[in-house]
Each structure stands twice: as structure tokens, then as C-alpha cells.
Amino acid sequence: MIRVNLALQGGGAHGAFTWGVLDRLLDAPDIEVAAISGTSAGAMNAAAFKAGMIAGGRAGARAELASLWEQVGAVTGPVWAAWLTALAPSVPALAQALRYSPAFAAVEALERSLSPYAFGPMLQNPLRRIVEGFRFEAVCASAGPALFIGATNVRSGKIKVFRGDEITPEAILASACLPTLFQAVEIEDPATGRIEAYWDGGYTGNPALFPLFAPDLPDDIVVVNVNPLYRDALPYDTLAIQNRINEISFNASLLREMRAIHFVNRLLGEGVVARGAKKGVLLHMIADDALMNDLNVATKTVAVPVILARLRDAGFAAADRFVRAHKGDLNQRSSVDMAAMFG
Numbered sequence: 162m163i164r165v166n167l168a169l170q171g172g173g174a175h176g177a178f179t180w181g182v183l184d185r186l187l188d189a190p191d192i193e194v195a196a197i198s199g200t201s202a203g204a205m206n207a208a209a210f211k212a213g214m215i216a217g218g219r220a221g222a223r224a225e226l227a228s229l230w231e232q233v234g235a236v237t238g239p240v241w242a243a244w245l246t247a248l249a250p251s252v253p254a255l256a257q258a259l260r261y262s263p264a265f266a267a268v269e270a271l272e273r274s275l276s277p278y279a280f281g282p283m284l285q286n287p288l289r290r291i292v293e294g295f296r297f298e299a300v301c302a303s304a305g306p307a308l309f310i311g312a313t314n315v316r317s318g319k320i321k322v323f324r325g326d327e328i329t330p331e332a333i334l335a336s337a338c339l340p341t342l343f344q345a346v347e348i349e350d351p352a353t354g355r356i357e358a359y360w361d362g363g364y365t366g367n368p369a370l371f372p373l374f375a376p377d378l379p380d381d382i383v384v385v386n387v388n389p390l391y392r393d394a395l396p397y398d399t400l401a402i403q404n405r406i407n408e409i410s411f412n413a414s415l416l417r418e419m420r421a422i423h424f425v426n427r428l429l430g431e432g433v434v435a436r437g438a439k440k441g442v443l444l445h446m447i448a449d450d451a452l453m454n455d456l457n458v459a460t461k462t463v464a465v466p467v468i469l470a471r472l473r474d475a476g477f478a479a480a481d482r483f484v485r486a487h488k489g490d491l492n493q494r495s496s497v498d499m500a501a502m503f504g
Contacts, residue, residue, distance in 0.1 A: 163491045164195045164379040165445075167306075168368045171201025171337065171361065171411070172387035173461030174233065175453065177469040179206045179385045180226050181476025182447050187219045189484055192491070196307035196378050198322075198369050200362035203385070204310045204336040205229060205292065208300045208328070211308050215299035230473070232291045234464035253455045255468055260400065260459040268462050269400075272341040286343050292330045301326050309372040311362030312336045315345050320365035320414075321357070322372055335359035363411040370418040374440050381491050383483075385476075386448035388412050393454070404458040419444065423499035444497045445487060449479045 167186075169179050183206060186192055194214075199207030206226065213225030259265055277284055300308065303325075310323040312335040323332040335346035338360050345358035362368070373382050388408045396402045422442045428434040429441050452475050460468050487496040 162193050163191055163381075163488070164193045165381040165383050165491060166196045166198070166373040166378055167194055167207075168370055168373065168382055168384045168415075169197060169199040169203030169206055170367050170385060170387045170415070171199075171203045171363045173202060174464040174469060175387040175456065175461050175472060176202025176206055177230055177233075177472035178387050178449065178452075178476035178479075179203060180230050181473040181478070182385050182480040183210055183226055183476075184223060184473070185477045185480035185484065187223050189488070190219075192484075192488070194306045196309070196373055196375075198309040198311065198366075198372050199336070200311045200366060200368040201337040202387075203368055204333050204362070205288070207308055207310070208292075208295050208333060211302075211305050212296045212299040215302050215305050216296065229291065230469060232294075234466055234469055255465065256456050256460050259463055259465060259468075260457055262459070262463070264463050265459040268342075277340075277342060277344045284344065286334055286338070288337060289330070289334060292333050295330070295333075297329065301328050307375075307378070309369065310336050311366040311369045312338070312346075312359040313362055313364045315340075315358040315360055318365070320362065320369055321359060322366075322369055324372070327351075336362040364414075366414050366418075367411045368415070370415070370422070370442075374442065376440065379492065380441060381443045381445060383445045383447060384415070386412075386415075386446055387453065389450040389453040390416075390448075391450060400458055407458070419497075419499065420503050423503050426495075426499070442495075443490075443492070444495045444499065445483070445490070446497050447476075447479050447483045449475050 179202065186194070194210070197207040197210065206229070209225040209229040210222050213222035215221075217224065308324065308328060310328055310332050312321050312323065312332065314321050331346055331348050335348060338346050340360045345360055347356050347358050349355070350357050367388070370382060388411050390412055392405060392408070396405045422444055425434070425439050426441050429436060429439060456468070490496045
């Protein structure tokens, strides 16, 4: 059995790409997920994956993920999904149309003009209904993959990683709390008794890799990346500029941890650090930057069934390419060329 850890990025509705990745990995009976670190949409995917695995194994995980994204807005029936995909325009055309849609214009106007605190307790995160439907006795179970959910402490600016019984509906909502849209999620710190406020975990760990360095976990970390590392086209209008700023900031913590992994691996390889003193990490990545370059901030914010379906299919295809090309690398070597990335 090949054991790996998963690191699932957040990216709003683009998290449907990760749904497809997980679906494909569930088709590989010789690949076992030992632990998952997730942020925002990645946290929701992680919770659904684990709850399903505990309840019904791989088939249960697949069903739980489909249920999650059906509630977000995906159409999963094969006939209807095929019709939608066949009749809809291309992804770039859809993304542009959505960018100028009334739904996105309303969200953007809300973000620009009003604080989420202006609405008082009336403003609820629409994800709450979905998150509260998770079976948390399974999400928090000691069996199955270890689960780590990242959020950002508003006061300290540091990452908070929830694990075990700390993973509640509030913790997942904190991980997905965009501060321009929703009030900070307040959670009591059991160590201090103080009420702490949290925003989206993407600001400090998208996702956090360090919980996956534990000695009892496998060396391999497979990062599922939904925020493109590289965009060839320069952004010129305000929305495109803001979108690229968000992508860069949401990738910054991941790149820092990847650079640290590369540094430690190099020291281990050169014999500067003794084997066993530090853990050597084997890093892998599943992504589709070409697709993500065709999308924009609107497709992250407004869940459109056609785009969710295409993201899911793209994630499945990307994971299939990864499994075919790199399954032999798992538990043996990194498939990410970090020397080239950070050279």
C-alpha cells in the first residue's frame, strides 16, 4: 500500500477541481490517504472525504464529496451534466460572462461599500447550512485520515491549526471566512479561555504543510493547487489586479514551506544534517494552471453548475495524469523539481 498525505488549497468554488482530484485518487486502491491538511474549500473537501471514508469507505467518500458539491451548486447526474457541458460556451467565455453578471456585481458592490459588521447578526455565511450537515463524530474520529484545518488568527496574524475534537462547524467556517464578506468567526481557545477571532486560513497557510511533517505520517505530501503559481498575462483592470494579488498572497505561505522543505532536503542530501535529525519530505503537486488562467475571481465567488462540472472533470483528469506518470515516484522520490523552482 502506498501511503500519502494530501494538502488541499482553498479557492472558493474552484475547490470543485479538488473534488475531481479526490475522486480519481479514490479509484486507486493501492493509494491510501494517511492525513489531510486543508484550508477553506480544501477544508470542506477534507471533512467530506474523511466523513465519507469513516461511514462507507471509498464509495462513502465519493458519495459525501458529491453531496457537498451538489449543495454548493454542482449538477452531478450524468445526463444533465453532459447536457450542460455540451451546450455551454467555452470556459474563458463563461468566466468573462460571469464577471459581468448581476450576481457577481452584487457581491463586488457589497465587498467594496459595506463592512460585514454593518448587517449585525443577520449576515450568515451561506456555507453554514452545508458545514453543519457534516457528521462531525466521523470528521473528528481517531480512525481514518488525520485531519488538520487551518485558519488565521485575526489579532495575532498567526495560523491556527484545528485538529481532532477542535474541528467543529465553527472551525471549518473560520477556515473559509473571507473578511470582506463575513464577520470573523469567534472560537474559544480552550488553553486560555479567551475568545479568538479567525479569518480565512489562506492568508497564513494555504494549506499548512507543517502538520504533515509528524514522524508517524508518510514522507509524501501531494499538494492539490487551485491558485495558479504563474500567470503569463499581466493584469490591467482593477478586478484582474486584485485577483492576482489574492493568488500571490494565497500562494506565498505554501511557497515558503516548499522552499523550507527544499532547503532541509538539500542539507540531508549533502550530509550536513544527519538522517533522522530532520524529516525528508517527498513533494508532489496536482494542478491545472492552464485552466485556472482561464478563470477569474468571479468564478471563485459565484458557483455556476457548468463551471463546477468542468472543474471537477479537470481535477479528475489532472489526477489521472499524475497517477499514470508519478505513482512510481510515491514513497520513493519527489516529483516536483524544487531545484528548478527555487534555483
